[in-house]
Amino acid sequence: MSSGPLDIDDANGAALQRIVDAEPVLVDVAPAGETIPELRDMVLLHAGPPIGWKEMCEPMRAAIVGAMRYEGWAANDAEAETLAGSGEVKLLPNHDFRAVGPMAGVTTRSMPVFVVENRAFGNRAFCTINEGVGQVLRFGANDRRVVQRLHWLADTLAPALREAVKRAGGVELRPLMARALTMGDEMHQRNTAASSLFLREIGPPLARATTPGANLGDVMDFLAGNDQFFLNLAMAAGKATMDPVAGIPGSTVVSAMSRNGRDFGIRVSGTGDRWFSAPAPMPQGLYFPGYTAQDANPDLGDSAILETMGLGAFAMGGAPAVAGFVGAGTFRDALNYTREMAEITLGSNPNFAMPTLDFSGVPCGIDIRRVVESGVCPIINTGIAHKRAGVGQVGAGIARAPIDCFVRAIEGFAEKFLA
Amino acid sequence: MSEEKELLGQRLQVVNIGLEVFAETLRRHQVPLVHLDWRPPAQGDAHLLDLLRRLQGPLPGSSEGSGERAKEG
Incomplete structure (x- = not known):
């Protein structure tokens, strides 16, 4: 596609095919610094489009402070805030380093990451390990227990998983995710089936793996006790799926959607790494007891990579239970959300079939032209963080990508290709 | 009547x-x-409607496109 006239339909056809052809496989669990060479000391990755310390929301700042204490770059919060504010710590987006992270999405060199290889194209993508729900770093909690858990993930869980993944010869994620979808997961706010299926895959090699110092009972308790454990694996699979879609000349397909708690940004295949951003929306949803919409932070996290590939809210019609959890309404509403997303996508992925919709594939390949023409914006299932530092998750809901991202993307695309 | x-x-x-x-x-x-x-396409915005009309099928003058196609644009 490097010579001759460009045809948008051809370019988009290639983009859609790359989404369908993806074969994400978990091949390793390794320290982030080992897989992302740019992640040195005093370099920290965050969710969403680029943003400076001063502009960041409180949960993201709190997660950064916690990560700096975890890395030993700062002895306390005040020291960490001074360092981050001074510019001595480089704050960069995950997406620029083939990585993604849920909510604040903070990634530092000694945090372990899932390494997912897209065997159809040979590229790799990374995502940190899910810490559980409630008071966790990604939602802006950063007390001593949160940091202790991060150390346990790096020192105990990750080495055990690494050995198990090696013994298993990798874990193919596409068939596992396809099966989880038929069991009611959309892999964003519901990962109950996927986490269980993953535990079934990894359990035997984990038990057989010789992992000196690892406590198998604790590891199994952790894996079995977190319904959302698979979220981060799904995200790494999403990033591994969507990276080959980026940079196809003439394609109007969205290759990434992400939020940093202030801005919602999208990337479009034909315009490469350029972000088109607009203010992040407030999620609409259900709150844990004691919290209300007044407590919510604007939408946050790289997890919208799942909707970008056709899962999450795009597959809500295949995951009716999640509609109630995120306050999206009834089963009929869930079906309508999926049908609505079919209006702004180029096709469907037959590898991810939804039994509730006559086994049709999930809608995928968001076309910025269709979004702008129809005014229908992508819908995203999301966790809701408290807007104040240190509290953590307060609910779950849905958010709409802002239309202005897509309007700017159309203008940016036209600037590049119609000039 | x-x-x-x-x-x-x-x-x-x-x-x-x-x-x-x-x-x-x-x-x-x-x-x-x-x-x-x-809803009206592109919320009735004439500028966006014009861009959408031009962003269909072959691209007339992209940097990656051929000179011949660029002339047609």
């Missing part, structure tokens, strides 16, 4: 297109209707 009178005398059969508030008013009066969720 007689045709119109006849029409007004019949039971209403309504398809409401666009603003749902009109459908809600009729629903309150128990009028059966079908509501079609519709």
Whole structure:
């Protein structure tokens, strides 16, 4: 596609095919610094489009402070805030380093990451390990227990998983995710089936793996006790799926959607790494007891990579239970959300079939032209963080990508290709 | 006129297109209707409509496109 006239339909056809052809496989669990060479000391990755310390929301700042204490770059919060504010710590987006992270999405060199290889194209993508729900770093909690858990993930869980993944010869994620979808997961706010299926895959090699110092009972308790454990694996699979879609000349397909708690940004295949951003929306949803919409932070996290590939809210019609959890309404509403997303996508992925919709594939390949023409914006299932530092998750809901991202993307695309 | 009178005398059969508030008013009066969720393309923005029209199929003058195609644009 490097010579001759460009045809948008051809370019988009290639983009859609790359989404369908993806074969994400978990091949390793390794320290982030080992897989992302740019992640040195005093370099920290965050969710969403680029943003400076001063502009960041409180949960993201709190997660950064916690990560700096975890890395030993700062002895306390005040020291960490001074360092981050001074510019001595480089704050960069995950997406620029083939990585993604849920909510604040903070990634530092000694945090372990899932390494997912897209065997159809040979590229790799990374995502940190899910810490559980409630008071966790990604939602802006950063007390001593949160940091202790991060150390346990790096020192105990990750080495055990690494050995198990090696013994298993990798874990193919596409068939596992396809099966989880038929069991009611959309892999964003519901990962109950996927986490269980993953535990079934990894359990035997984990038990057989010789992992000196690892406590198998604790590891199994952790894996079995977190319904959302698979979220981060799904995200790494999403990033591994969507990276080959980026940079196809003439394609109007969205290759990434992400939020940093202030801005919602999208990337479009034909315009490469350029972000088109607009203010992040407030999620609409259900709150844990004691919290209300007044407590919510604007939408946050790289997890919208799942909707970008056709899962999450795009597959809500295949995951009716999640509609109630995120306050999206009834089963009929869930079906309508999926049908609505079919209006702004180029096709469907037959590898991810939804039994509730006559086994049709999930809608995928968001076309910025269709979004702008129809005014229908992508819908995203999301966790809701408290807007104040240190509290953590307060609910779950849905958010709409802002239309202005897509309007700017159309203008940016036209600037590049119609000039 | 007689045709119109006849029409007004019949039971209403309504398809409401666009603003749902009109459908809600009729629903309150128990009028059966079908509501079609519709918005003007690109919210009627002439600039965006022009860009969308030009962003169909072959691209006339992209940097990656051929000189021949660029001339056509």
